[in-house]
Amino acid sequence: MLGKMSYMVHLRLAGEVEESVPVQTAFSVGKIQVSLRKKGRTKWTDLGQALDFHNTFVLKKERAPHYCDGVLVSKTEVNHNTLIFRVKLPPGTIRHVPVGRHVYLKALVEDAELVRPYTPVDQSLTASPQETDLFLMVKVYPDGVFSSYLSALHIVENPGDRVLVSGPEGAFSLRPLRDVTHLYLLAAGTGLTPMTRLISLATQEMENISRKTTLLFFNRGEEDILWRGELDQLA
Numbered sequence: 001m002l003g004k005m006s007y008m009v010h011l012r013l014a015g016e017v018e019e020s021v022p023v024q025t026a027f028s029v030g031k032i033q034v035s036l037r038k039k040g041r042t043k044w045t046d047l048g049q050a051l052d053f054h055n056t057f058v059l060k061k062e063r064a065p066h067y068c069d070g071v072l073v074s075k076t077e078v079n080h081n082t083l084i085f086r087v088k089l090p091p092g093t094i095r096h097v098p099v100g101r102h103v104y105l106k107a108l109v110e111d112a113e114l115v116r117p118y119t120p121v122d123q124s125l126t127a128s129p130q131e132t133d134l135f136l137m138v139k140v141y142p143d144g145v146f147s148s149y150l151s152a153l154h155i156v157e158n159p160g161d162r163v164l165v166s167g168p169e170g171a172f173s174l175r176p177l178r179d180v181t182h183l184y185l186l187a188a189g190t191g192l193t194p195m196t197r198l199i200s201l202a203t204q205e206m207e208n209i210s211r212k213t214t215l216l217f218f219n220r221g222e223e224d225i226l227w228r229g230e231l232d233q234l235a
Contacts, residue, residue, distance in 0.1 A: 005057040013048040015039065021092030032094075065104055065166035068093055070134065072153050072161050078137060078226055082190065084121070085150060087134040087165060095134065095165070099197045100172030103134070106164040109149045116146045117169070119193040122200060125230035134165065137226065139190045174201070183211055188218040192226050203234060 016039040024033040038044070070087035078084055089095055097103060102119045118136045140151045153161035177183065183202050185195045195215065202213045219225050 004060050006060055006063055008053050008056055008058055010051040010054040011048040012051055014044040014046060015042055019091060023092055023094040025094055025096065034092075065169060067104075067106055067164040067166050068095075069162050070105075070165040072155055072163065073133065074155060075151075075153075080223060081141075082137060082139045082226060083151065085136045085138060085153075086123075087136065087163065089132070089134065089165065094132070095167065097134075097168040098172075099174060099201055100194060101168040101170040102194075103168060104166035105136075105146075105150075106166070107146070107149060109145055114146050114149075121193055121196045125196055125200065125227050126233050137190060137193050137196075177202075181211055183213045185213065185215045186218075187215065189224065190226070192217060196227070199234065 013036070017036045018039060020037075022035045024035075025031070068090055070089055072085060073088045074086040076084040076086070095103075097120050100119075102117045104115050104117050106113065106115045108114075118138065120134050121137050123135050138147055138150055140147045142148070150163070153163070155161070183198075185198065187195045199213060199215065202211045215231070217225065217231070222228075225231075
């Protein structure tokens, strides 16, 4: 992703490669290194055949979301009606979702293809993110078709149920917040999810700016407050 553009590499490789594809990223400088290990010792004269739109820039609004298979590996209860779903992506997949952006989940539910946006959260509000999996905080509504579908997915060791996960979408930018010294956040219910990573970011000392963060969090009752213990730790 380069601003409003996407850079596409689309090749039919000259030969088979191993399934494990290590990907290293340096987001601060925009560098991505993809390592492909050939199967066998055959010599390739080139990398492969260029396919449609290879080595081109495409406007983000003109490209369809790219989905990959995510495997559900755990469900953790947050409160009486909200769960955190941990989704593991295919080997070699790096899905960096910038703060304030979301992903789409897609599934076939009752013979209808449904798509819903969800904002990933970190595994914990108070710990530094280290996992490469996606963590999605979802409120399960009794009459919610998609949230009920997610809640009913099974977790088994090899593998769990699957759901299609898109790349990051959205246009939120942190740039206007760089010089902010007092940040006010308003959220209600699961509207907290876009705020969680903002809170983690704002409570860090970055660029020698000490930020005071105030969260106004609206809920019907105390039992509905998400991550109350972790919020209390930060207060």
